[in-house]
Each structure stands twice: as structure tokens, then as C-alpha cells.
Amino acid sequence: MRPRHIAADFKIVFRSYQRNPVALFFSLIFPIILIALFGLIFSAVGSATVTVQVLNLDHNSPASQEFLDALNNTTFVKVQVVNWNASNFAAQLGQNDDPVGLVIPAGFDANYSAHQPVNVVVYTDPEDASSGGALLSAVQGVSNAFNLHASNGTAIVGITQQNVGSQVYTYIDYLIPGLIGFSILTSPMFSMVDVAAGYRKDGIFRQLSLTPLTRAEWLTSHILWYTVLTFVTAGIMIGAGIELFGAHVNVNLGLVPFLIVGPLLFVSLGMLAGSVAKTPESAALIGNIITFPMMFLSGTFFQVSMFPPALQTFAHVLPLYYVIDGMNQVMLFSNATRAFTDFVIVLISALIVFALAVQFFKWRDE
Amino acid sequence: MPEAIEVDHLVKKYGDLAAVGGIDFRVRAGTVFSFLGPNGAGKTTTTEILEGLRRRTEGDVSVLGLDPWKDAYALHLRVGVIPQDFRFFEKITPKEAVQYYSSLFHTHPDPDELLARVQLADKANARFDTLSGGQKQKLGLALALTNDPEICFLDEPTTGLDPTARRAIWEVIRALKAEGRTVFLTTHYLEEAELLADQVAIIHHGRIIASGTPNEIITAHGRPERLRFQASPALADYLRPKLDLPVIAADGRVDVELHDQSDVLRVLTAVEASGLPWQNFSTAQDTLEDVFVRLVGQMDDGALKSEVPA
Numbered sequence: 037m038r039p040r041h042i043a044a045d046f047k048i049v050f051r052s053y054q055r056n057p058v059a060l061f062f063s064l065i066f067p068i069i070l071i072a073l074f075g076l077i078f079s080a081v082g083s084a085t086v087t088v089q090v091l092n093l094d095h096n097s098p099a100s101q102e103f104l105d106a107l108n109n110t111t112f113v114k115v116q117v118v119n120w121n122a123s124n125f126a127a128q129l130g131q132n133d134d135p136v137g138l139v140i141p142a143g144f145d146a147n148y149s150a151h152q153p154v155n156v157v158v159y160t161d162p163e164d165a166s167s168g169g170a171l172l173s174a175v176q177g178v179s180n181a182f183n184l185h186a187s188n189g190t191a192i193v194g195i196t197q198q199n200v201g202s203q204v205y206t207y208i209d210y211l212i213p214g215l216i217g218f219s220i221l222t223s224p225m226f227s228m229v230d231v232a233a234g235y236r237k238d239g240i241f242r243q244l245s246l247t248p249l250t251r252a253e254w255l256t257s258h259i260l261w262y263t264v265l266t267f268v269t270a271g272i273m274i275g276a277g278i279e280l281f282g283a284h285v286n287v288n289l290g291l292v293p294f295l296i297v298g299p300l301l302f303v304s305l306g307m308l309a310g311s312v313a314k315t316p317e318s319a320a321l322i323g324n325i326i327t328f329p330m331m332f333l334s335g336t337f338f339q340v341s342m343f344p345p346a347l348q349t350f351a352h353v354l355p356l357y358y359v360i361d362g363m364n365q366v367m368l369f370s371n372a373t374r375a376f377t378d379f380v381i382v383l384i385s386a387l388i389v390f391a392l393a394v395q396f397f398k399w400r401d402e
Numbered sequence: 403m404p405e406a407i408e409v410d411h412l413v414k415k416y417g418d419l420a421a422v423g424g425i426d427f428r429v430r431a432g433t434v435f436s437f438l439g440p441n442g443a444g445k446t447t448t449t450e451i452l453e454g455l456r457r458r459t460e461g462d463v464s465v466l467g468l469d470p471w472k473d474a475y476a477l478h479l480r481v482g483v484i485p486q487d488f489r490f491f492e493k494i495t496p497k498e499a500v501q502y503y504s505s506l507f508h509t510h511p512d513p514d515e516l517l518a519r520v521q522l523a524d525k526a527n528a529r530f531d532t533l534s535g536g537q538k539q540k541l542g543l544a545l546a547l548t549n550d551p552e553i554c555f556l557d558e559p560t561t562g563l564d565p566t567a568r569r570a571i572w573e574v575i576r577a578l579k580a581e582g583r584t585v586f587l588t589t590h591y592l593e594e595a596e597l598l599a600d601q602v603a604i605i606h607h608g609r610i611i612a613s614g615t616p617n618e619i620i621t622a623h624g625r626p627e628r629l630r631f632q633a634s635p636a637l638a639d640y641l642r643p644k645l646d647l648p649v650i651a652a653d654g655r656v657d658v659e660l661h662d663q664s665d666v667l668r669v670l671t672a673v674e675a676s677g678l679p680w681q682n683f684s685t686a687q688d689t690l691e692d693v694f695v696r697l698v699g700q701m702d703d704g705a706l707k708s709e710v711p712a
Contacts, residue, residue, distance in 0.1 A: 400454075
């Protein structure tokens with residue numbers, strides 16, 4: 037490996053990239069769009085209150101009014117009283133795309149005062165489980181308080197809520213390491229698969245084989261380039277996350293090893309995939325087969341702990357999982373031991389894949 | 403003069419198909435050697451084996467005393483290659499490409515001078531994907547020269563170029579020879595080989611069917627020199643019984659093949675004696691192209707198969 041050769045090739049890669057508007061868009065603008073898009077979609081789910089359409093058949097009786105005020109006070113739901121026909125309340129909810137509804141029956145106040153059982157009816161949309169869940173827990177909580185009050189009881193067990201880790205995390209905080217991992221995977225994978233197959237087809241590798249540049253030097257210059265790009269992308273994503281959504285993540289030197297071994301792993305893997313394929317078309321296919329499962333199942337957009345057990349086991353064999361988990365440990369949980377374990381796993385995989393890529397990728401035909 | 407390239411019984415098989423079926427030739431250092439043949443004859447396969455881009459199946463090949471496949475790295479420091487249909491990084495300019503090659507080869511040519519030499523100075527800062535086919539070939543030639551090579555392999559360097567650009571490349575090839583370099587040139591243009599080459603080999607169906615200087619090949623495989631008149635077939639009919647030479651009438655012309663220079667006077671006398679009208683007499687001789695077309699055509703008809711390898 038001669039630094040002079042790597043530097044010369046790096047310059048060529050850099051210039052090619054710099055003069056390619058599509059590539060620039062995907063590395064500089066796309067990360068911001070990703071953060072903004074996923075941040076908006078998921079932070080809305082986590083933070084905003086669910087609006088519940090309420091049909092009060094007990095016509096503003098004191099007890100029903102108190103019940104609705106209590107619901108509003110939970111801050112999980114926002115009551116909106118409607119005057120729809122009771123017989124087609126469910127249909128009306130569906131037509132208006134309202135995910136949740138509540139009906140207070142006639143005689144609620146009278147029954148409550150007389151200590152007679154009375155049911156409020158909760159409507160939920162199975163497709164929007166989170167809104168339904170929020171309403172159900174709110175209604176349950178308020179009902180319990182009402183029951184306790186009616187029986188003159190006192191609450192014994194209380195709840196104090198705290199978030200996982202040492203501080204309060206929102207979805208966007210988990211999203212930042214996940215999306216940095218997403219870029220570490222997709223940016224080199226898609227382009228290296230393409231380069232490996234395309235350069236072979238166009239005879240550019242043959243052309244390079246006529247120079248003193250070696251395959252390892254060529255691969256190294258590309259790994260270096262994608263490492264630089266990863267640092268830039270990570271910087272943009274962290275900046276956008278903090279600026280746009282007030283994310284709080286730790287940015288420290290512990291992140292650096294992952295931003296280096298990640299590109300090492302995925303540039304090599306892309307090259308390997310492109311080299312074992314016979315045509316550019318099959319290369320793209322192999323690339324997609326490797327990339328897509330990792331893209332969704334490694335903790336990029338969703339926490340792996342949310343998956344069913346079988347998928348979690350599968351996620352644990354995906355190398356990107358360890359890249360993202362490691363960054364989570366550094367940026368959110370300050371767990372250096374686990375981050376180090378993750379790093380070692382990624383490093384070993386990267387070295388194996390790099391060696392295989394150098395082995396399988398040929399400049400010349402037999 | 404030492405041999406720059408030595409090829410003995412070279413065979414290249416793809417599965418059962420023999421693309422090159424046991425060929426031998428030598429290229430002397432400092433000469434221009436032209437390798438000719440129709441498409442699919444084994445020309446590019448042979449060239450790529452010599453360049454170290456392809457592994458041979460059998461035979462001995464030595465280029466500058468090196469085995470091109472095993473010693474490819476050492477060989478590539480000393481030779482320059484333009485592959486057929488040269489391609490490069492699309493967004494890179496010729497000047498940057500020359501600088502890139504210079505860094506890799508640790509040489510220091512002046513990029514502007516080198517590009518001027520192949521008449522590409524005006525496009526020094528244009529991106530590769532904006533260059534025409536001819537300009538791309540010129541860049542290929544410039545890159546092949548960045549390492550000051552002892553042998554230049556030029557695989558169809560003028561294909562698709564306009565006549566001016568072709569002549570520019572010819573000048574470069576002549577200059578390379580004048581500088582003492584060996585040039586291995588494959589081409590479709592027989593005229594090019596005839597103009598530039600010291601030695602020529604014609605390959606067909608993986609075998610060499612003729613080799614030597616262009617003149618030697620024409621003498622060995624061409625038809626004799628002819629006297630040509632524009633005249634009716636009646637003149638041919640008159641001449642045949644009078645002369646012991648072959649007389650051919652075609653396309654409003656009458657050709658008389660000459661065995662000897664002294665035949666010229668006999669033919670002219672007989673023509674004059676015929677009293678038949680004629681115009682425009684000239685001499686005609688086969689070109690390398692005529693010989694090439696005849697040899698390849700005869701071989702495809704089966705006529706020459708027993709003669710090979712030449």
C-alpha cells in the first residue's frame with residue numbers, strides 16, 4: 037500500500053463525486069430530508085395528544101362534564117364534543133378518519149350518583165393502535181379515579197414516570213443513530229455494487245490493471261472517501277436533529293470508531309457483492325438482497341427491542357445492528373463497555389469482508 | 403536488433419473453442435508491427451495476452467523478456483496500452499487523467515505538452531463524458547505514453563476517427579518509432595498498416611495466414627503487376643491468342659498480367675497492332691487490402707486451409 041497511490045485515486049473519486057449533482061444530493065441534502073421526514077412522522081405520534089370525538093348523551097350533566105374535564109387533564113387526549121346521531125356514531129368516525137371516539141350514555145350522572153354500574157363506550161381503530169391505546173388508558177385512569185371517589189377510597193399505589201437511560205429521550209434521539217447507520221449502509225452499498233459491476237463492464241478495471249495501482253489501494257481510497265462522507269453526513273444529521281427537533285444526543289469521540297469501521301465494512305461488502313455477480317443486473321439484485329433486510333431490521337427506523345423475538349434474533353446476525361447499537365450506546369446510554377463490544381464485532385466482520393472483497397474482485401479476465 | 407516480443411505456439415481456448423490456434427511471430431525492438439485480421443479472428447485475444455490482460459492456454463510468450471501474465475506488474479511499468487474502445491472516469495478531464503497516471507507511475511511528463519502531442523490540448527479541461535470518440539482515443543494514447551513506454555500496444559487506435567484525426571495519430575505513431583519505441587498496432591485499415599508498419603501479420607480463424615513486410619506479403623500473395631486499358635472485350639479477344647499472358651476483361655477494362663518488365667513493350671505493340679480503340683493505359687498492382695481480402699476470402703472458401711499456418 038503506497039499512500040501516494042491512494043491519495044491520487046482519492047482525488048479522482050472526490051472529483052467524480054463533487055461533479056455529480058445526484059450523488060451530492062444524496063449525501064448532503066437527503067440526510068436532512070430523512071431526519072425531517074421521520075422526525076415529523078414519529079415525533080407527532082409520540083408527543084401530540086389524541087383528539088377524541090365525544091358524544092355526550094347525558095347532556096352536560098355535572099358528572100359527565102367532570103369526567104370529560106378529567107380526561108382533558110390527562111393531557112393524553114383532547115376532548116371534542118360532537119352532536120352526531122348516536123345510531124351511526126361509529127360510521128361517522130370512520131367517514132371523518134377519526135381514530136377514536138367516546139360515548140357517555142344517558143343517565144350517567146344519575147347512575148353514578150346512585151352508585152349503579154354504568155358503561156362509557158370507547159371506539160378505537162385497529163389500524164391506529166397507538167391512538168386507541170392512549171384513549172383506553174386515559175379512560176381507564178379516569179374511571180378508576182371516579183370509582184375510587186364513589187367508594188370513598190384512597191389511592192395506595194401511585195406511579196412516577198421516568199424514561200429509559202439517564203435522561204429523557206424522544207423518538208428523534210433514537211432516530212439519529214439509526215439514520216446515521218442507514219447512511220453508513222446505503223450510501224456505499226448502492227454505489228459500490230454499481231461501480232464494481234459497471235467498471236468491469238466498461239473495462240475501467242482493466243485500464244487500471246495496466247497501472248501500478250493495486251486493488252487494495254483502490255479499495256482503500258474508496259473506503260477513505262466514504263469515511264469522509266460518513267463524517268459529513270453524520271454531522272448534518274446530528275445538526276439537523278438538534279436544530280429541527282431539539283434532539284439531545286451525546287456527541288463525543290466514542291462515535292468516531294463506528295464512523296470508520298462502518299464504511300470499511302459496507303464499502304467492502306458492496307465491492308464483494310458487485311464482484312461475485314456476473315452482470316450489472318445481477319449485481320444490483322445481490323446488493324438489494326443484502327441491503328434491504330439490514331435497512332429495516334437493524335434498528336434504523338425502529339428499535340430492535342420492539343420486534344417479535346424471531347426478528348430480534350435475525351437482527352442480531354446483521355452487522356449493521358452492531359453499528360447502530362454501538363452508536364446508541366455512545367450517543368444515548370453512555371455505555372462504553374457495550375459500545376466497545378459492538379465495535380469489536382463490527383471491526384472483525386469488516387476485516388473479513390475486506391479480505392474477501394480484495395480476493396474476489398479481479399482487475400483482469402482469465 | 404533484439405526481439406521485443408516473442409510468441410511461440412500461442413494457444414487460447416475458451417472452453418472447447420480455440421480463439422487462437424497455435425501462432426508464432428517475432429517483433430523486433432524499435433519497429434512498427436501491425437497485426438491484421440477480420441473481426442473475431444483472434445486479434446484482440448492475442449493482443450490482450452501480450453498486454454498481460456488475459457491468461458494464455460498454451461505456448462510461450464515473452465514481452466521485453468517478461469511473461470506478460472505472471473510478470474504483469476513489472477511489464478506494465480514498461481509498456482503503454484490503449485485498449486479497444488477506451489473508457490475512463492466520466493467526470494475527469496484529460497489533464498487530471500494525465501496527472502493521475504503520472505502519480506501512479508511516478509513519472510513527470512508535462513500534461514499540457516503530452517496532450518498537445520496527441521492534439522488534445524484544446525480539450526485538456528473538458529470532462530471525459532463530453533469528449534467525442536476520437537478525442538477519447540487520443541486521451542487513451544496520451545495515457546499510454548505517461549510512463550515513457552518501450553512498447554506501445556495500440557488496439558485499433560484510429561477506428562471511428564475522421565481523416566484528420568487519423569493522420570494526427572499516424573504522426574504520433576511515426577514519432578514513437580523515431581524515438582526508438584516498438585509499436586504493436588492492430589487495425590482495420592489496411593492502408594494504415596501499409597503506410598506505417600515495418601512488419602505485418604494477418605491472422606484469421608486463430609491462425610497466421612501471412613506475415614512479412616507489406617511488400618513481401620503483396621509479392622507472395624498478390625497477383626502480378628498488370629497493364630490496364632480502358633477498352634471493349636474485343637481487345638481482350640484479339641490479345642489472347644497473340645500473347646502468352648493472362649488477359650482479363652471486366653467493367654470496361656482489359657487487364658494483362660505481366661510476368662516480366664520486358665512484357666510491357668510486347669503488350670503495347672500488340673494493342674497498337676489490333677487497330678481497336680483504347681484509352682487511359684496504366685499499371686495496376688495489388689495493395690495490402692487486395693491481398694487481405696483475397697486471402698481471407700479464399701480461406702473462408704476452403705481454398706487456403708491446407709496452406710496454413712504460413
